Amino acid sequence: MDTIYALASATGKAGVAVVRISGPLAHACLSHFGVERPALRKAALRRLVVDDVLVDEALVLCFPEGASFTGEAVTELHLHGSVATIRATLAALSKIAGLRLAEPGEFTRRALENGCLDLAQVEGLADLIDAETEAQRRQALKVLSGALGEKAERWRTDLIRAAALLEATIDFADEEVPVDVSPEVLELIDRVSDELKAESKGSYISERIREGFEVAIVGPPNAGKSTLLNALAGREAAITSEFAGTTRDVIEVRMDLNGLAVTFLDTAGLRETEDHVEGIGIERAIERAKHADLRVFLSADEGGFRGLKPEEDDIQVSGKSDISGKPGVSGKTGDGVSMLVHNISSILSERAQGAVTATHERHRVAIDQGIEALESARLEVLRGEERAELAAEELRSVVRALDSIVGRVDVEHLLDEIFASFCLGK
Template sequence: MDTIYALASARGKAGVAVVRISGPLAFWTVEKLSGSVPKQRHASLRVLKDEQGDVLDEALVICFGIGASFTGEESAELQLHGSIAIVKSVLAELSKFDGLRMAEAGEFTRRALENERLDLAQVEGLADLIESETEAQRKQAMRVLSGALGDKASGWRTSLIRAAALIEATIDFADEDVPIDVSPEVLDILAKVMLELESEVSGVRISERIREGFEVAIVGPPNVGKSTLLNALAGREAAITSEIAGTTRDVIEVRMDLAGLPVTLLDTAGLRDTSDIVEIAGIARAKERAEMADLRVILIPSFGVTPEIQPKDGDLVVIGKDDGGSSLNASVSGKTGQGIEWLISSISDRLSVMASGASTATHERHRISMTIALSTLESAKNEVLMGADRAEIAAEDMRTAIRALDALVGRVDVENLLDEIFSSFCIGK
């Protein structure tokens, strides 16, 4: 196997730059550069030199033995001064060593998967952690990276192996150690696993929203203050404001962090009857995006006015453009800032309630694997209820469910997914 290396920290000038080396020649490489191999898992100050003996840098060097590194392989990290020139010269020197090559995108993490240091769900959690921008995203990614989903899958797998073993024992072994009727225990196991799977599946959509961002649409008639409110919430001029009706023709998106949750605010075209073809298209798009949004802030010009769209549970109906502050209850003004804090708090509270329903599973791939397992377990339950002569079919259904859960954490049937997953990683990770 090749020994790979790459810059593991961000490119550009910095205080410290980290070069990672992993593979069978990692320690040999450190010895070539610094003259000796430091004690494993201890940071040691070393002078790094090129093959002519010229000094490249004075760096902290940390070595990790097989099974004790991120990749599971013999590895080393060179903590260099973060000069672009130093990093370039060290990488150039490493390229001269036989048996070493530059790592591909995600290759360190892929080796961690192959060496069973991480399961596939943890790999996805690591990718999400790298991409996280808000506290909710960080916490969710850390939960997956810690192995929470893998632990659950392992528990389900153990339970289903027990259930399948009971069923298969009635087929293959007819002695006194095997209960005459194992169906009550089997059905109890299936019921518990299915209940937990159903809970996880139901929360995947919310988990995806935490990962990708909730959408909050601001809707209402023209000139009710939608664009001004968006600008006030965003803290910048994201949308053009005008007294002319129909100024906003398309959906304008602004990404924000609200109470640690990722949120995309949508400013939509004013809802009204019009003969303008372009505005008609904008209104249609506004209604479509508003319908798909997780939450809608419906602005109305005054109390008693019927909203342009029917509010759903959780939607906020608010008086917009209340610049004079005459209606302090459920009213806002993007111009003066009146009611903005209340609105942000109200949106955050509603989204936090939604976020509380998130599951450990965070990707559509997870949902599909668990849904397949649920479907086959439902079939297995029905076969068990039909009697002992259907035991073989029930056992096969359970094995199918186990394989679906194995795919969840990358034990089987995921090779075609790996290239796609690791393509999201940067070189050095």
């Protein structure tokens, strides 16, 4: 196997830059710099010299095989973080026989192949790298810690137990089985099924935390939508004017709202119009608003607009309160904006409480496949012992679906796509 190397810290000028080397030659390659390997897992200051030229004075840290991120022998060079130093170090490594630059995500891929991480943990690590808010960070760390893998293993154990009980009745089909196994089998199936259904339902919220919630600001023309968006963004994100139909497309502003990633959508004013371009904007506004997680209606009209009606939790408030004099919100003066933000934050935070450890659509698809197979298994068990073999096969299908979550089976086609999102140093 090749020994790989890459810059593991951010590119550009920094106080410290970390170059990671992993593979069979990770420790031996230090001799190329005229350096003896320091004691394992203990940092040591070393002068890195190539062809009698000092490259840098760096901290060198070595990890043994089986006790590193990748599961292989690993060396880390903690350099002074100048662009020139990084470039010189990487150039020196490129000249060592048996070493090559890592591909995107290759360090993490080796960790997966060596059993240091399961596939769900790999996705958790990718989410942690991309995390922008506190909620995203906490959720990603939970998945990276192996919480989903632990659940999958528990479900797997219960299902294997249920299948083993059924297969016992098959093995002794010609003899009298002293105990009816169906009550225990049904109990195991029902327990796993209930947990899978809860996980599937909560995965939608987990996915929203990972990708961000969407809040659409909707209402008639000149209701103060764009001015409110600018007030929320703290900048001129949308053009405002007294002329109806100024906003023709959906304008997005992404924010961190009480630890949650939230994208506010400023939509075209909803009204009947003969202007073709404005009409397209209105249709887009309605479509985006329908799919948003929450809508803020800037109007006192409880009937909604053109078929877009307030749903549970949607907020209705009068806009331009500085002009109308009515209680409401004004993006121009800031009146009511803090209360509106508080209400939005409270609603989304309450929803976020339903988050689970399944955070990707891939997880949910596998879980839903498992739920469907469990329903079939349950029906086969209820039909009697002569259907035990069919019930056991359905349970094995559930196990295969759950195994795909953590990468035990049938995920090779996903790996390239997953690791393509990683940087070289991961």
